[in-house]
Amino acid sequence: MLITCPYCGPRDVIEFTYQGDGNRERPEPASQNFEAWNAYVYDRLNPAGDHNEIWQHSGGCRSHLRVVRNTLTHEISSVAFARGDHGPRRKMEGKS
Amino acid sequence: MVERLSPLEPDFHPGSHGNFEHGVDVILTETRPGSIVQLAAWPGEEKKLIAAIRAVTGLALPDGAGGGISSGGKSVFGFAPGKFTVADDAEGLAEAFAKAVGPAIGTVTDLSHGRTVIRIAGPKAEWVLAKFFAIDFALPAFPVGSGRSTAHHDVFAQIHRSGTDQFDIHVFRSFARSFWKALCHASEEVGYEVQ
Numbered sequence: 001m002l003i004t005c006p007y008c009g010p011r012d013v014i015e016f017t018y019q020g021d022g023n024r025e026r027p028e029p030a031s032q033n034f035e036a037w038n039a040y041v042y043d044r045l046n047p048a049g050d051h052n053e054i055w056q057h058s059g060g061c062r063s064h065l066r067v068v069r070n071t072l073t074h075e076i077s078s079v080a081f082a083r084g085d086h087g088p089r090r091k092m093e094g095k096s
Numbered sequence: 097m098v099e100r101l102s103p104l105e106p107d108f109h110p111g112s113h114g115n116f117e118h119g120v121d122v123i124l125t126e127t128r129p130g131s132i133v134q135l136a137a138w139p140g141e142e143k144k145l146i147a148a149i150r151a152v153t154g155l156a157l158p159d160g161a162g163g164g165i166s167s168g169g170k171s172v173f174g175f176a177p178g179k180f181t182v183a184d185d186a187e188g189l190a191e192a193f194a195k196a197v198g199p200a201i202g203t204v205t206d207l208s209h210g211r212t213v214i215r216i217a218g219p220k221a222e223w224v225l226a227k228f229f230a231i232d233f234a235l236p237a238f239p240v241g242s243g244r245s246t247a248h249h250d251v252f253a254q255i256h257r258s259g260t261d262q263f264d265i266h267v268f269r270s271f272a273r274s275f276w277k278a279l280c281h282a283s284e285e286v287g288y289e290v291q
């Protein structure tokens with residue numbers, strides 16, 4: 001499986017670390033809403049198809065990335081910096 | 097000034113090794129720069145940091161991810177968004193950057209004693225490195241001057257292409273001897289000379 005890092009270009013999955021489900025919303029640290037905390041810790045969509053995920057290019061530029069991966073085919077349909085657009089991007093053949 | 101010791105020393109054997117009967121196809125050496133610093137810009141401050149790099153080193157960074165340049169014993173390359181590695185044959189880079197990069201622009205980390213730079217040069221340099229790293233070493237994908245961040249068996253490496261057939265590999269000092277030995281083994285096939 002290859003993940004195309006917006007900075008480094010296509011790299012083998014071995015350079016990346018999975019940082020978890022990208023759909024989770026972390027409650028405010030002081031929040032006493034236990035249902036929200038429970039949902040953050042335990043509730044997962046577990047889709048058979050496209051899934052929003054957070055990965056880190058830990059064996060490369062170390063950027064945190066927002067990745068959409070198909071759980072059935074491993075096809076990756078989008079990769080973006082988790083913190084929004086910043087810095088220069090590698091020019092990809094046929095892709096922007 | 098205290099003399100810096102090389103972490104490669106017990107396994108650094110100058111001379112020709114491996115299958116060199118028909119000549120050596122790579123030369124391995126340690127470049128031992130006097131200073132290595134890592135610079136990081138806060139988001140939005142990248143242009144100011146690039147201007148500071150130019151003011152301190154005289155080097156103008158080319159645009160684009162991983163862009164870099166070397167000249168006059170100094171080199172700089174991008175290794176992550178808004179982050180750059182600068183090396184200089186002379187000491188004193190960290191002090192110069194500490195003056196030029198204020199806390200509103202970003203950070204300066206002195207790695208002069210924390211990294212070891214191993215140079216591999218020669219017609220088979222790409223061939224040998226391709227055994228280690230799953231990245232494209234072809235010139236159009238990895239132009240002269242540019243840098244790449246990658247890893248070999250969890251040994252993080254920043255690779256700076258300092259010539260068409262020449263690469264400078266920045267590794268953690270504590271992993272340098274292990275990496276060096278692996279690089280020597282991988283070079284036996286093509287014949288190598290340690291200088």
Ligand SMILES: [Zn+2]
Nearest residue numbers: 005008057061
């Ligand atoms: Zn990356």
